[in-house]
Amino acid sequence: MIQLNNINKTYRIGEFDVHALRNVSLEIPDGEFTAIMGPSGSGKSTLLHILGLLDTPDKGSYRLQGKEVSSLSGEKLAALRNEYLGFIFQMFNLLPKLNAKENVALPLVYSPDPGNRNSSAPDELLKRVGLGDRINHNPNELSGGQKQRVAIARALVKNPKVLLADEPTGNLDSVSAGEILKTLHELNDSGITVIMVTHEKILAEKANRIIKLLDGRIVSDEYTSAKPPKRISDSAEITEGPEVHGFALYRIRNYFIQAMKSLFSNKVRSLLSILGILIGVAAVIAMLAMGTGAKEDMKKSFASLGSNLLTVRPNWRKFHRGAVESGSITKFTIADAEAIRKIPSVKRVSPNVSGRGQAVYGNRNWSTRVTGVTPDYAYIRAAEPTEGRFFSKTETLTRSKIALLGKTVATELFEDEDPIGEYIKINRINFRVIGILPEKGATGWRDRDDEIVIPLNTAMYRLMGKKFVDYIDVEVSDENEIETVREEIRELIVMRHNIPADKEDSIEVRNMAEIREAVSSMVKTFSWLLGSIAFISLLVGGIGIMNIMLVSVTERTREIGLRKAIGANNRDILLQFVIESVVICLAGGILGILLGIGISLGLAEIAGWVLKVSAGSVILAFFFSMGIGLFFGLWPARKASLLNPIDALRYE
Ligand code: ADP
Numbered sequence: 001m002i003q004l005n006n007i008n009k010t011y012r013i014g015e016f017d018v019h020a021l022r023n024v025s026l027e028i029p030d031g032e033f034t035a036i037m038g039p040s041g042s043g044k045s046t047l048l049h050i051l052g053l054l055d056t057p058d059k060g061s062y063r064l065q066g067k068e069v070s071s072l073s074g075e076k077l078a079a080l081r082n083e084y085l086g087f088i089f090q091m092f093n094l095l096p097k098l099n100a101k102e103n104v105a106l107p108l109v110y111s112p113d114p115g116n117r118n119s120s121a122p123d124e125l126l127k128r129v130g131l132g133d134r135i136n137h138n139p140n141e142l143s144g145g146q147k148q149r150v151a152i153a154r155a156l157v158k159n160p161k162v163l164l165a166d167e168p169t170g171n172l173d174s175v176s177a178g179e180i181l182k183t184l185h186e187l188n189d190s191g192i193t194v195i196m197v198t199h200e201k202i203l204a205e206k207a208n209r210i211i212k213l214l215d216g217r218i219v220s221d222e223y224t225s226a227k228p229p230k231r232i233s234d235s236a237e238i239t240e241g242p243e244v245h246g247f248a249l250y251r252i253r254n255y256f257i258q259a260m261k262s263l264f265s266n267k268v269r270s271l272l273s274i275l276g277i278l279i280g281v282a283a284v285i286a287m288l289a290m291g292t293g294a295k296e297d298m299k300k301s302f303a304s305l306g307s308n309l310l311t312v313r314p315n316w317r318k319f320h321r322g323a324v325e326s327g328s329i330t331k332f333t334i335a336d337a338e339a340i341r342k343i344p345s346v347k348r349v350s351p352n353v354s355g356r357g358q359a360v361y362g363n364r365n366w367s368t369r370v371t372g373v374t375p376d377y378a379y380i381r382a383a384e385p386t387e388g389r390f391f392s393k394t395e396t397l398t399r400s401k402i403a404l405l406g407k408t409v410a411t412e413l414f415e416d417e418d419p420i421g422e423y424i425k426i427n428r429i430n431f432r433v434i435g436i437l438p439e440k441g442a443t444g445w446r447d448r449d450d451e452i453v454i455p456l457n458t459a460m461y462r463l464m465g466k467k468f469v470d471y472i473d474v475e476v477s478d479e480n481e482i483e484t485v486r487e488e489i490r491e492l493i494v495m496r497h498n499i500p501a502d503k504e505d506s507i508e509v510r511n512m513a514e515i516r517e518a519v520s521s522m523v524k525t526f527s528w529l530l531g532s533i534a535f536i537s538l539l540v541g542g543i544g545i546m547n548i549m550l551v552s553v554t555e556r557t558r559e560i561g562l563r564k565a566i567g568a569n570n571r572d573i574l575l576q577f578v579i580e581s582v583v584i585c586l587a588g589g590i591l592g593i594l595l596g597i598g599i600s601l602g603l604a605e606i607a608g609w610v611l612k613v614s615a616g617s618v619i620l621a622f623f624f625s626m627g628i629g630l631f632f633g634l635w636p637a638r639k640a641s642l643l644n645p646i647d648a649l650r651y652e
Pocket of ligand 1: 011012045
């Protein structure tokens with residue numbers, strides 16, 4: 001039993017109020033077939049929408065089965081629509097990407113009762129409306145009449161008490177229209193209340209009762225002689241439906257299935273969105289791997305060096321900045337190194353020169369770095385040879401032509417042969433190989449095993465023609481003495497070179513710990529920089545997702561309206577759209593993680609860079625892409641969920 005009392009509905013268009021319904025009072029007992037007629041704009045649809053709980057009146061009372069429903073919340077109205085009402089529209093409103101059966105089953109998705117969801121009702125209903133052989137057809141493979149029959153089956157799937165039809169035959173030829181009407185009458189005979197808006201007199205005349213509207217008022221309300229009203233005793237008062245617990249697992253599962261269906265029905269669009277996130281995540285993973293790799297590599301390089309190390313070198317920064325006035329740069333000699341050695345607390349001293357050289361063995365050629373050092377180098381720089389021996393002090397002083405090869409050089413020149421004892425040429429001078437240096441690995445882009453080490457004096461006087469050393473490594477015996485020794489070295493050099501007080505900064509004595517700090521802060525900056533570039537690309541991907549979701553909401557406005565009409569509440573719509581965007585982002589995220597790991601491994605393998613994918617970065621990328629999905633999906637989803645079902649259904 002439907003009871004309306006003094007229902008009013010006013011729309012405001014600009015300055016004007018349009019009174020769509022004025023003081024409409026009406027009772028429709030259970031089991032009736034009522035036709036609502038009237039000229040266009042008379043308020044028929046508005047009345048039907050209020051009866052169907054799709055719209056709320058401004059004023060007046062609406063009792064459905066004895067229960068006042070005009071002031072219920074949106075969520076409760078949605079549950080009532082799902083439970084008690086069935087809708088049939090002039091435009092059918094089938095979802096084009098779902099087949100007949102899936103369309104019919106749609107209201108079950110929003111059923112508050114989980115027991116209903118596996119119902120075999122859709123098949124039976126389709127058979128009942130004569131579409132048993134069209135169960136798996138999509139709407140575009142059906143005629144207008146068939147589409148409307150699918151819509152009727154959909155309206156019936158939850159066994160509604162009331163069927164509301166808005167010009168159900170308006171878009172059909174007369175034969176199909178006749179069939180639809182016949183079906184509606186059969187349904188009415190089985191006890192369902194039918195309320196139908198129509199402007200065709202012949203259709204209306206077959207009803208029990210015709211209500212005519214004009215300018216929002218009921219102008220006539222008559223029973224016809226065509227069919228005696230079928231009185232059935234009013235059923236019990238409606239319940240508001242079980243409270244919907246939004247996070248019940250089966251509902252989440254339903255949202256997920258709906259989201260997947262719509263993603264699969266827009267494959268290209270979904271793939272492109274996934275690609276956006278994929279590239280971002282892959283970049284983040286690879287960049288972070290680069291940063292972590294650089295950090296670890298740096299640690300490894302420094303680990304072999306004692307922390308009690310000082311390096312004395314000309315201040316090249318000053319050299320570059322200030323114009324090169326003579327004497328503004330201090331160059332060191334072997335004698336300086338010997339003087340430093342005499343400072344108490346200095347344990348070892350190793351002056352170094354380095355340059356490039358062309359190494360030749362047989363017909364093999366290799367350009368490499370050549371470093372001239374003293375025997376202390378082996379201890380200070382952890383370079384005691386793995387095979388053969390290091391040279392002695394005497395060999396250094398006598399400018400012996402002997403060399404130790406880094407692993408890379410040994411492999412390039414000798415392949416599998418044993419180089420020890422063989423002669424190679426460095427810049428056309430013969431050297432005897434006496435040892436192989438321990439493997440050091442690569443630092444970022446630089447291969448530290450691509451090196452030949454020879455005695456300092458040989459390098460300076462025979463090979464490079466240098467009078468000065470490039471820098472001097474000094475090992476201090478006690479960590480606590482470092483600062484003192486550093487000052488002593490500075491004073492010693494100032495004295496030895498007669499450096500005027502204002503030029504004292506032309507020499508640089510650096511502590512290894514300082515260097516380590518400088519390098520590590522550089523590495524950190526570098527990782528942040530890489531990371532933020534990658535992050536920006538991820539953000540762009542996220543904005544792409546938002547864009548697509550907004551387009552999708554607009555495009556699917558009618559679908560949203562329909563879903564709401566058959567019982568979806570705001571949260572159902574919100575979650576469906578959020579899940580769509582999260583699924584896209586997670587798919588992109590997971591593929592991106594795989595690609596990122598692939599890129600990192602590839603670069604490490606091909607370019608020899610040190611990259612390290614940390615578990616942390618993978619977890620971060622995973623949750624971050626999920627977060628992006630949530631963050632950028634939420635606004636479009638909210639926009640969709642807040643659509644008014646009527647406006648959405650009317651959207652063109
Ligand atoms: P009918 O279905 O009889 O053609 P409607 O119920 O659709 O009439 O409309 C009744 C009146 O209310 C019309 O004048 C129409 O312009 C107005 N109206 C309906 N819906 C809206 C709306 N969403 N916003 C503004 N005016 C509306």
